[in-house]
Amino acid sequence: MRELILGIETSCDETAAAVVEAGTQVLSNVVHSQTALHERWRGVVPEVASRSHTERILPILQQALADAAVTPEDLTAIAVTHRPGMIGCLLVGLAAAKALAWRFGKPLLGVDHVQAHVHTGFLAEPDLPLPALALVASGGHTALYLIHERGRTERLGTTRDDAAGEALDKGAALLGLPYPGGPAIQRAAATGNAKRYDLPRTLLGPDSLDFSFSGLKTALLYTLRPQGAPPRAAPPEGQELADLAASYQEALVDVLVQKLARAARATSARSLCLGGGVARNTRLRERLAAEPSLTRLHLVLPAPDLCSDNGAMIASLGSHLLRTGQVATLELDAVATPAAGGKAVVRR
Numbered sequence: 001m002r003e004l005i006l007g008i009e010t011s012c013d014e015t016a017a018a019v020v021e022a023g024t025q026v027l028s029n030v031v032h033s034q035t036a037l038h039e040r041w042r043g044v045v046p047e048v049a050s051r052s053h054t055e056r057i058l059p060i061l062q063q064a065l066a067d068a069a070v071t072p073e074d075l076t077a078i079a080v081t082h083r084p085g086m087i088g089c090l091l092v093g094l095a096a097a098k099a100l101a102w103r104f105g106k107p108l109l110g111v112d113h114v115q116a117h118v119h120t121g122f123l124a125e126p127d128l129p130l131p132a133l134a135l136v137a138s139g140g141h142t143a144l145y146l147i148h149e150r151g152r153t154e155r156l157g158t159t160r161d162d163a164a165g166e167a168l169d170k171g172a173a174l175l176g177l178p179y180p181g182g183p184a185i186q187r188a189a190a191t192g193n194a195k196r197y198d199l200p201r202t203l204l205g206p207d208s209l210d211f212s213f214s215g216l217k218t219a220l221l222y223t224l225r226p227q228g229a230p231p232r233a234a235p236p237e238g239q240e241l242a243d244l245a246a247s248y249q250e251a252l253v254d255v256l257v258q259k260l261a262r263a264a265r266a267t268s269a270r271s272l273c274l275g276g277g278v279a280r281n282t283r284l285r286e287r288l289a290a291e292p293s294l295t296r297l298h299l300v301l302p303a304p305d306l307c308s309d310n311g312a313m314i315a316s317l318g319s320h321l322l323r324t325g326q327v328a329t330l331e332l333d334a335v336a337t338p339a340a341g342g343k344a345v346v347r348r
């Protein structure tokens with residue numbers, strides 16, 4: 001019998017649903033992004049986001065089933081993000097998932113959003129060589145994991161302040177670029193000289209696999225407006241803007257690459273995979289492919305649409321939960337915080 005899992009994701013500002021067969025074959029992957037709704041606030045407004053999820057969830061679910069040419073009766077189980085995220089947003093997906101599970105008598109699977117990003121590599125490559133390093137870099141999270149096997153991961157390091165995507169979003173705001181900042185900075189950087197501005201690469205201790213991006217953001221602020229100088233009359237433009245964007249992007253990407261190189265040296269990882277919206281970044285992808293200290297690792301770069309928030313990664317990890325008997329009840333709750341990630345482990 002076919003294993004068909006419906007994955008539902010509403011933890012932040014994407015209303016998403018997908019049908020995945022046998023854990024890794026994506027039959028449909030429908031995402032409605034609310035970016036346009038939140039742009040003027042330069043960030044996600046929880047109440048606006050949850051209202052929009054409520055309006056969109058049913059058509060998105062119908063579309064995901066139609067694209068996959070399956071009916072709710074055909075489904076094996078319903079997987080849904082239940083943590084971490086904004087409570088009002090999570091509750092919309094959870095209510096839909098519970099209603100479907102109850103009405104059609106299907107098992108309900110509660111998926112951790114961050115762990116779903118960590119496991120994205122399996123969607124691109126079901127036989128991912130293990131152990132695998134996974135970098136999750138998004139607007140809310142930036143962390144490095146070692147995947148020992150599906151469902152068993154060890155957090156090696158995490159951010160001590162801003163997430164990488166958050167640093168890009170805030171940097172873009174300083175540069176007068178639109179939200180979300182990651183794609184805007186990538187576009188502006190395309191014609192820029194990344195060497196023009198010398199911005200800091202915060203690596204913390206010599207063995208640390210943690211991240212810190214707040215100093216980079218502050219350095220950009222003072223590059224734009226040196227201490228004691230009057231406010232700028234207008235945001236940068238033309239070549240100055242391109243060079244600032246390129247220098248900022250390069251500093252952030254450099255830190256991610258150097259941390260991955262450290263993690264590769266410190267572990268017996270055989271492959272490297274990415275997840276989270278920042279993993280869409282073309283400069284990061286180029287740098288990883290060219291980095292000499294990473295050539296020993298098998299590099300897995302999932303399609304951009306599997307990196308940013310989506311239902312396929314939820315269905316895929318849901319498949320693992322189903323196969324290992326980790327089925328939820330209709331009591332499943334929304335939880336705002338990430339699951340305890342364990343202490344960051346420094347390996348020598």
Ligand code: KG4
Binds near residue numbers: 012181186280
């Ligand atoms: O994973 P995601 O879609 O949502 C969260 O769980 O946060 O990630 C969104 C983040 C935003 O900060 C956005 O600026 C960033 O991913 N992002 C990018 C790119 N596309 C999205 N960052 C760098 N380059 C991109 N092309």
Ligand code: ZN
Binds near residue numbers: 113
């Ligand atoms: Zn995410």
